[in-house]
Amino acid sequence: MWSIYLNVAVQGVLTGLVYGLMALGLSVIFGVVRVVNFAHGEFAVVAMYGAYVLFTAFRLDPLWAVLPLAAVFFFFGYALQAALINPFVGRPEHEQFILLVGVGIILVNVLLISFGPDARPVNLSYGFDSYEIGPLLIDKPRVFAAAAAIAVAAALFWFFGRTRTGAAIRACADNLVGAAVVGLNVKRLYALTFGLGLACVGAAGALLVTIADAAPSLGPAYTLIAFIIVIIGGMGSMAGALVGGVLIGVSEALAGFLFAPSMKSMFSFALLIAVLVLRPQGLMGQRL
Amino acid sequence: MIELWRSVSPRGRIVIALALAALLALPLAADRYVLSVLTLIFYFAYVGQAWNLMMGYAGQLSLGHALYVGVGGYVAALMWLKLGIGPWLGVFAAVAVVSAFGAVIGWLGFRFGIAGVYFALLTIAFAEFTRIGFDHLELTGGAAGLFLPFEEKRMGEWWNLRGGQLLFYYLALALASGAVLLVALMARSRLGYRWRAVREDETAARALGIDAFAVKMAAVIISSAMTAVGGVFYAFYYNNLFPSQVFEISRSIELILAPIVGGLGTVFGPVIGAFVLTPLGEALSAVTTRLGINAPGVKAVFYGLILIVIISAMPNGIWPRLAALFGLKGRPP
Amino acid sequence: MMVLLAAANLSKRFAGLVAVDQVSFAVAAGEIFAVIGPNGAGKTTLFAMIAGALAPDDGTVTFAGARIDGLTPDAVCRRGIARTFQIVRPFPALSVEDNVVIGALLRRADMPSARAHARAVLEMLDLADKRGAIASSLTLPDRKRLEVARALATDPKLLLLDEVMAGLRPTETDRMVAILKRLNRDTGMTILLIEHVMRAVMALASRVLVLHHGATIAQGAPEAVVRDPAVIASYLGVEAAS
Numbered sequence: 001m002w003s004i005y006l007n008v009a010v011q012g013v014l015t016g017l018v019y020g021l022m023a024l025g026l027s028v029i030f031g032v033v034r035v036v037n038f039a040h041g042e043f044a045v046v047a048m049y050g051a052y053v054l055f056t057a058f059r060l061d062p063l064w065a066v067l068p069l070a071a072v073f074f075f076f077g078y079a080l081q082a083a084l085i086n087p088f089v090g091r092p093e094h095e096q097f098i099l100l101v102g103v104g105i106i107l108v109n110v111l112l113i114s115f116g117p118d119a120r121p122v123n124l125s126y127g128f129d130s131y132e133i134g135p136l137l138i139d140k141p142r143v144f145a146a147a148a149a150i151a152v153a154a155a156l157f158w159f160f161g162r163t164r165t166g167a168a169i170r171a172c173a174d175n176l177v178g179a180a181v182v183g184l185n186v187k188r189l190y191a192l193t194f195g196l197g198l199a200c201v202g203a204a205g206a207l208l209v210t211i212a213d214a215a216p217s218l219g220p221a222y223t224l225i226a227f228i229i230v231i232i233g234g235m236g237s238m239a240g241a242l243v244g245g246v247l248i249g250v251s252e253a254l255a256g257f258l259f260a261p262s263m264k265s266m267f268s269f270a271l272l273i274a275v276l277v278l279r280p281q282g283l284m285g286q287r288l
Numbered sequence: 289m290i291e292l293w294r295s296v297s298p299r300g301r302i303v304i305a306l307a308l309a310a311l312l313a314l315p316l317a318a319d320r321y322v323l324s325v326l327t328l329i330f331y332f333a334y335v336g337q338a339w340n341l342m343m344g345y346a347g348q349l350s351l352g353h354a355l356y357v358g359v360g361g362y363v364a365a366l367m368w369l370k371l372g373i374g375p376w377l378g379v380f381a382a383v384a385v386v387s388a389f390g391a392v393i394g395w396l397g398f399r400f401g402i403a404g405v406y407f408a409l410l411t412i413a414f415a416e417f418t419r420i421g422f423d424h425l426e427l428t429g430g431a432a433g434l435f436l437p438f439e440e441k442r443m444g445e446w447w448n449l450r451g452g453q454l455l456f457y458y459l460a461l462a463l464a465s466g467a468v469l470l471v472a473l474m475a476r477s478r479l480g481y482r483w484r485a486v487r488e489d490e491t492a493a494r495a496l497g498i499d500a501f502a503v504k505m506a507a508v509i510i511s512s513a514m515t516a517v518g519g520v521f522y523a524f525y526y527n528n529l530f531p532s533q534v535f536e537i538s539r540s541i542e543l544i545l546a547p548i549v550g551g552l553g554t555v556f557g558p559v560i561g562a563f564v565l566t567p568l569g570e571a572l573s574a575v576t577t578r579l580g581i582n583a584p585g586v587k588a589v590f591y592g593l594i595l596i597v598i599i600s601a602m603p604n605g606i607w608p609r610l611a612a613l614f615g616l617k618g619r620p621p
Numbered sequence: 622m623m624v625l626l627a628a629a630n631l632s633k634r635f636a637g638l639v640a641v642d643q644v645s646f647a648v649a650a651g652e653i654f655a656v657i658g659p660n661g662a663g664k665t666t667l668f669a670m671i672a673g674a675l676a677p678d679d680g681t682v683t684f685a686g687a688r689i690d691g692l693t694p695d696a697v698c699r700r701g702i703a704r705t706f707q708i709v710r711p712f713p714a715l716s717v718e719d720n721v722v723i724g725a726l727l728r729r730a731d732m733p734s735a736r737a738h739a740r741a742v743l744e745m746l747d748l749a750d751k752r753g754a755i756a757s758s759l760t761l762p763d764r765k766r767l768e769v770a771r772a773l774a775t776d777p778k779l780l781l782l783d784e785v786m787a788g789l790r791p792t793e794t795d796r797m798v799a800i801l802k803r804l805n806r807d808t809g810m811t812i813l814l815i816e817h818v819m820r821a822v823m824a825l826a827s828r829v830l831v832l833h834h835g836a837t838i839a840q841g842a843p844e845a846v847v848r849d850p851a852v853i854a855s856y857l858g859v860e861a862a863s
């Protein structure tokens with residue numbers, strides 16, 4: 001009996017790692033640039049469609065699409081921040097929110113116009129294969145996706161931990177005035193950060209399409225999941241985004257299994273409320 | 289009240305009087321479609337005004353106001369369907385239940401110091417939780433929804449909100465006008481000033497003896513109660529309620545657009561915003577159909593573009609600019 | 622001398638650092654009392670404990686005979702203590718007059734009397750001509766006077782001024798000193814101020830408390846305190862004494 005739960009939980013962990021990668025992008029954006037990116041999920045869905053298109057046109061496995069999509073999204077993010085979003089840094093939250101809602105609406109509806117409302121699956125040749133490890137039966141796509149998510153996250157950790165630019169960005173997050181005073185080009189660093197954040201989203205989208213069908217309606221749902229994960233995991237903590245992702249992945253999988261698939265998000269929202277009230281800095285964040 | 293009228297500039301008084309007269313007389317000349325669009329405008333002006341109280345004056349960002357519309361609508365609808373109690377009484381129950389929801393959310397947020405984006409996410413969480421909950425609630429018909437049946441013999445019972453377009457037109461007009469009056473009075477009141485103090489700088493406000501918690505609770509309770517009435521209107525106007533429609537986040541976003549575009553923290557902002565956005569939406573639909581572009585989504589793309597343009601160019605909204613342009617600014621109390 | 626405010630053995634620690642160390646003093650009704658000392662001496666922390674922004678770890682604060690330590694900032698204000706902030710906090714989008722009206726609303730039941738009182742206070746603080754201006758458009762000296770006006774509008778028995786002279790030029794400092802002196806003389810307002818600007822301290826204070834590393838190193842009449850060797854060594858330097 002317990003092996004079923006274990007399977008569901010493992011499923012949740014793997015899915016959660018991909019969610020975590022998506023949320024990592026938000027953690028970077030919200031944590032550094034402090035912009036309420038309410039189009040985050042919509043960007044992820046665009047990436048899903050991107051991978052879908054590359055797959056149907058070129059037979060490119062989404063796992064290979066991760067790099068090109070991440071690169072494209074990086075440039076897109078950089079440009080978007082520099083051109084449109086930068087004036088909104090420091091403006092009241094509701095203004096940022098409306099701006100990004102507008103962006104999100106455009107993204108979702110362009111997808112709707114281009115692809116229609118129906119879900120588009122990516123039918124991998126190994127889509128139904130699975131690994132057997134003892135009592136566990138784990139689908140291959142999920143394993144690959146999770147592994148790729150960890151790899152991308154590791155690359156990001158390396159960047160922030162080991163490079164000068166990464167340190168500069170962390171400086172901006174910690175102390176904006178100080179950063180400017182020591183001569184860091186804050187505008188450029190913000191654009192870079194937004195680019196990196198969206199690159200994560202691009203990568204995550206490519207991976208998501210291997211475990212879920214692409215549909216425009218997923219946008220808002222993914223945005224909310226990303227925010228829930230970032231808050232539960234802890235603002236400003238990159239590891240927290242992954243941990244939070246896993247937690248949400250597992251809880252949604254279990255809730256969906258124990259109650260009904262349509263109820264799985266309820267638990268996540270309840271968890272969000274609990275975290276906001278009891279421990280707003282999240283599991284791994286610094287005290288607000 | 290006389291003081292309020294006196295504080296409006298002479299030009300402003302003429303504009304208000306003319307506008308009201310025109311709107312009251314309009315059904316004589318306009319067709320059903322125009323009346324339905326105006327009814328929608330008044331509805332958005334009304335709920336937008338309710339949200340404006342909480343955000344524009346008290347500075348608390350709620351992105352889950354659809355919760356209050358939905359619960360208000362469901363309570364009144366259930367009382368009608370299951371208990372045969374009409375909305376003229378049901379509205380009180382709706383207000384009571386919704387205010388309780390608002391009070392809980394407010395208490396959790398303000399007591400535990402959840403502010404800004406985090407508070408907004410708290411409100412979203414409650415709305416989403418309720419949406420999914422209602423989807424699975426048998427009492428309310430679950431995901432299949434709740435329907436108010438059309439009863440020929442009841443048409444004309446205006447107190448039960450059983451009637452045609454005309455009934456709802458005047459009701460919506462009354463609600464919107466009432467809301468404007470209420471906000472105008474509240475803005476000049478001691479509570480209104482305290483709200484603005486808390487909005488501008490809560491720490492400084494507390495240092496002046498203002499009980500910020502009480503003031504914020506008042507904002508969320510009044511705002512949610514007002515919105516509940518909008519929900520009752522919604523339920524009896526559309527005669528159906530689906531959790532996935534009524535509670536969803538796009539509804540919450542939809543109802544904040546008018547006050548933001550029109551002008552947050554102003555008395556007429558939500559009204560102007562509604563008068564701009566709703567016809568705009570309709571016009572876009574008309575234009576896209578005319579051009580033969582039948583893709584759903586084209587209208588939304590333009591809508592998104594307009595949002596971005598307005599928030600970039602006129603973040604304080606259209607009304608302050610308009611008022612200054614036409615010399616319509618009033619005097620403070 | 623009737624004691625209006627008494628602090629007894631006030632202490633505050635922040636994760637191992639002792640910010641305020643067993644500080645005791647009493648402020649008599651109608652007097653102007655100054656707290657001075659180098660940066661980091663604990664003056665603002667002391668202030669925060671009196672104003673209710675921080676709860677003391679040790680010690681008590683008594684105001685008009687009743688304990689007020691641990692009360693919230695708004696409760697403290699309602700008891701009759703009004704404070705200004707070191708970095709001024711006007712309500713930026715509101716007019717100068719509306720800023721002060723909000724202060725006046727504490728004790729005035731209706732808008733007209735609150736507005737009338739606000740105007741009177743603005744008159745006292747030389748801000749009457751700017752009452753229609755939006756607070757965010759004001760210069761620093763005007764903002765400082767607005768801050769004082771707003772606090773004053775709450776009809777306090779004790780005014781807590783946190784470095785109200787900081788950033789002011791000598792002429793503006795003199796202007797503020799004159800206003801505070803007039804206020805104290807005409808209304809008997811008790812004032813407790815933190816100050817770095819010795820010029821103002823010497824002109825206003827009847828008694829001075831000197832803090833260093835969170836502890837009292839001298840207390841008494843200004844002339845005596847500025848000659849105290851410990852005070853000179855830790856804060857003032859030899860020139861200030863002469």
